[in-house]
Amino acid sequence: xxxxxxxxxxxxxxxxxxxxxxxxxxxxxxxxxxxxxxxxxxxxxxxxxxxxxxxxxxxxxxxxxxxxxxxxxxxxxxxxxxxxxxxxxxxxxxxxxxxxxxxxxxxxxxxxxxxxxxxxxxxxxxxxxxxxxxxxxxxxxxxxxxxxxxxxxxxxxxxxxxxxxxxxxxxxxxxxxxxxxxxxxxxxxxxxxxxxxxxxxxxxxxxxxxxxxxxxxxxxxxxxxxxxxxxxxxxxxxxxxxxxxxxxxxxxxxxxxxxxxxxxxxxxxxxxxxxxxxxxxxxxxxxxxxxxxxxxxxxxxxxxxxxxxxxxxxxxxxxxxxxxxxxxxxxxxxxxxxxxxxxxxxxxxxxxxxxxxxxxxxxxxxxxxxxxxxxxxxxxxxxxxxxxxxxxxxxxxxxxxxxxxxxxxxxxxxxxxxxxxxxxx
Amino acid sequence: xxxxxxxxxxxxxxxxxxxxxxxxxxxxxxxxxxxxxxxxxxxxxxxxxxxxxxxxxxxxxxxxxxxxxxxxxxxxxxxxxxxxxxxxxxxxxxxxxxxxxxxxxxxxxxxxxxxxxxxxxxxxxxxxxxxxxxxxxxxxxxxxxxxxxxxxxxxxxxxxxxxxxxxxxxxxxxxxxxxxxxxxxxxxxxxxxxxxxxxxxxxxxxxxxxxxxxxxxxxxxxxxxxxxxxxxxxxxxxxxxxxxxxxxxxxxxxxxxxxxxxxxxxxxxxxxxxxxxxxxxxxxxxxxxxxxxxxxxxxxxxxxxxxxxxxxxxxxxxxxxxxxx
Numbered sequence: 001x002x003x004x005x006x007x008x009x010x011x012x013x014x015x016x017x018x019x020x021x022x023x024x025x026x027x028x029x030x031x032x033x034x035x036x037x038x039x040x041x042x043x044x045x046x047x048x049x050x051x052x053x054x055x056x057x058x059x060x061x062x063x064x065x066x067x068x069x070x071x072x073x074x075x076x077x078x079x080x081x082x083x084x085x086x087x088x089x090x091x092x093x094x095x096x097x098x099x100x101x102x103x104x105x106x107x108x109x110x111x112x113x114x115x116x117x118x119x120x121x122x123x124x125x126x127x128x129x130x131x132x133x134x135x136x137x138x139x140x141x142x143x144x145x146x147x148x149x150x151x152x153x154x155x156x157x158x159x160x161x162x163x164x165x166x167x168x169x170x171x172x173x174x175x176x177x178x179x180x181x182x183x184x185x186x187x188x189x190x191x192x193x194x195x196x197x198x199x200x201x202x203x204x205x206x207x208x209x210x211x212x213x214x215x216x217x218x219x220x221x222x223x224x225x226x227x228x229x230x231x232x233x234x235x236x237x238x239x240x241x242x243x244x245x246x247x248x249x250x251x252x253x254x255x256x257x258x259x260x261x262x263x264x265x266x267x268x269x270x271x272x273x274x275x276x277x278x279x280x281x282x283x284x285x286x287x288x289x290x291x292x293x294x295x296x297x298x299x300x301x302x303x304x305x306x307x308x309x310x311x312x313x314x315x316x317x318x319x320x321x322x323x324x325x326x327x328x329x330x331x332x333x334x335x336x337x338x339x340x341x342x343x344x345x346x347x348x349x350x351x352x353x354x355x356x357x358x359x360x361x362x363x364x365x366x367x368x369x370x371x372x373x374x375x376x377x378x379x380x381x382x383x384x385x386x387x388x389x390x391x392x393x394x395x396x397x398x399x400x401x402x403x404x405x406x407x408x409x410x411x412x413x414x415x416x417x418x419x420x421x422x423x424x425x
Numbered sequence: 426x427x428x429x430x431x432x433x434x435x436x437x438x439x440x441x442x443x444x445x446x447x448x449x450x451x452x453x454x455x456x457x458x459x460x461x462x463x464x465x466x467x468x469x470x471x472x473x474x475x476x477x478x479x480x481x482x483x484x485x486x487x488x489x490x491x492x493x494x495x496x497x498x499x500x501x502x503x504x505x506x507x508x509x510x511x512x513x514x515x516x517x518x519x520x521x522x523x524x525x526x527x528x529x530x531x532x533x534x535x536x537x538x539x540x541x542x543x544x545x546x547x548x549x550x551x552x553x554x555x556x557x558x559x560x561x562x563x564x565x566x567x568x569x570x571x572x573x574x575x576x577x578x579x580x581x582x583x584x585x586x587x588x589x590x591x592x593x594x595x596x597x598x599x600x601x602x603x604x605x606x607x608x609x610x611x612x613x614x615x616x617x618x619x620x621x622x623x624x625x626x627x628x629x630x631x632x633x634x635x636x637x638x639x640x641x642x643x644x645x646x647x648x649x650x651x652x653x654x655x656x657x658x659x660x661x662x663x664x665x666x667x668x669x670x671x672x673x674x675x676x677x678x679x680x681x682x683x684x685x686x687x688x689x690x691x692x693x694x695x696x697x698x699x700x701x702x703x704x705x706x707x708x709x710x711x712x713x714x715x716x717x718x719x720x721x722x723x724x725x726x727x728x729x730x731x732x733x734x735x736x737x738x739x740x741x742x743x744x745x746x747x748x749x750x
Contacts, residue, residue: 108500194696196699252588396699400701
């Protein structure tokens with residue numbers, strides 16, 4: 001019986017030995033092109049949203065026949081979830097390249113030793129400083145961001161012209177515009193508050209316009225997130241919600257609904273990222289004429305028109321798995337940052353110099369970006385992951401009727417104090 | 426092979442009885458019997474081993490690991506740190522978790538109060554009144570149960586969307602301002618019920634089929650005897666059928682409760698747990714803590730709480746039950 005069991009065990013192990021032998025041989029003598037696996041968010045089709053990734057994958061392989069790309073589109077939140085799980089299990093199962101927005105999430109992976117430091121190879125690539133900062137962590141560069149988005153106001157110029165309105169440059173002017181639009185039966189703002197993250201764009205600006213770099217101070221733990229600046233901005237936001245600036249059912253509308261409200265002319269303005277430029281310029285998506293403007297300043301406030309909120313629009317980071325294929329990986333990243341590759345995108349702001357804007361909206365957004373003096377990274381990409389979803393919950397609570405915004409901010413500050421550290425006195 | 430072993434075992438037992446007076450023969454027979462028993466045990470052990478290994482690897486180990494992680498501060502990246510009961514303390518102090526807990530209890534309660542009687546009502550109607558109209562209804566009622574959750578959620582949003590949903594459009598077209606004004610998915614007081622309504626439609630298919638099978642298994646003479654006594658229609662349902670479905674109903678109540686504790690897909694896809702925390706569940710909170718907030722320890726603590734609650738409710742709902750049927 002024991003002999004039989006031994007034979008069975010050996011038989012069971014035999015394929016393993018054979019397989020292991022075969023793998024060793026393959027590794028020892030590689031032939032053919034180097035394969036780089038990329039996990040992406042975007043489906044590589046030819047729609048205006050995805051054409052850059054589509055062309056990048058196709059053209060890079062044509063121009064570099066010695067490198068084969070295996071692009072796997074995982075969508076959102078699929079990419080984030082799968083990356084997180086795989087990062088937790090180690091480096092072996094990771095791809096060489098991952099589509100990423102950089103920031104604190106990338107920082108977490110870098111701290112865990114999962115990313116490849118490419119500072120030497122990538123620091124000389126021409127591009128905007130904000131985009132490079134977004135893909136850097138603790139002084140090291142881990143990837144590239146060929147496209148960078150800024151937040152601003154998409155504004156329906158036809159509706160404004162119809163009612164004799166001018167794009168507002170101060171918050172007071174903006175409130176007057178909103179009151180006029182409401183009186184004419186037009187919803188002033190589209191938002192998509194049901195999805196929790198879209199209301200952040202306007203709140204970031206309101207906080208900046210009230211108190212300048214209050215976020216930076218809170219992040220550095222010089223003040224709390226329940227500081228008077230944050231509370232004043234939240235109360236203003238809540239006041240606008242209660243006045244109906246975001247419609248009768250602001251919490252029922254998702255981000256997609258908000259886009260439709262703008263596309264159909266039901267809403268006149270939307271504060272969001274410039275990633276919408278291509279879609280809002282597409283005549284098959286909307287017949288409205290839209291413009292892109294800076295968020296107004298506040299009379300007596302600290303923030304300026306040149307203080308802009310932004311984040312990576314399309315970016316790539318490199319994992320430690322690529323250590324043995326560093327040359328091929330760097331070639332891909334440099335190609336992704338090339339003028340030719342970036343020129344295929346119809347509407348994003350390119351962080352590479354020499355790529356002209358493809359439409360009026362992108363031109364306006366690019367101008368805002370180029371004129372900016374400070375670029376604050378989107379808060380939920382800049383704070384540690386432990387507090388980002390509570391941040392979005394807190395801001396969504398400004399839309400709940402009768403909610404105590406000061407108390408909500410105090411609760412959020414308590415969480416930040418717990419996770420990041422208390423305010424330094 | 427197992428049968429042959431049992432047959433042999435029985436033969437040796439007979440041999441023992443027949444030659445019990447002869448000591449030598451009895452000794453040999455006992456040795457053979459012992460060896461056979463050993464072989465049999467070994468055989469059973471090897472039969473069970475693959476299933477046990479599978480369960481140990483994919484079920485028991487994750488459960489043990491979840492318990493361990495629930496006492497750790499862990500981001501999933503880097504070293505974990507022991508924090509004792511801190512994760513549990515923080516969970517019970519957080520509004521998100523408390524609301525999630527409340528919602529799964531409410532969900533379980535209303536599922537039992539609404540979905541089970543509704544399922545019984547439909548199941549009895551479809552088995553008692555059998556005709557060419559009710560036959561296709563069986564498939565129709567079960568259809569919603571077959572649909573993937575993503576499709577069900579999409580249909581739910583199609584009905585309840587605040588601007589172009591079916592109900593809203595009806596309200597606008599018919600001039601019913603009260604209906605058009607309801608924000609089915611964005612009002613904190615209504616969103617829970619909108620999601621629950623979709624769930625009731627989607628999840629009652631299984632209880633209906635389950636109860637129908639049980640009702641059809643009931644002896645026909647019971648129905649005939651009831652008819653002779655003048656107990657027909659809904660009186661028959663109330664006095665005869667329902668008491669006979671006590672145990673199946675209890676099983677369904679347990680399934681409803683456990684399903685509620687684990688609830689994730691439908692509320693997540695319809696409202697992502699909002700507005701605010703109006704539709705958040707323990708499952709959504711677990712996902713958010715683990716995958717979005719990188720708080721594996723706290724997510725594990727929620728997992729442990731779901732497991733413990735499931736066990737408690739299962740025991741409670743079956744306690745006091747002595748006989749089947």
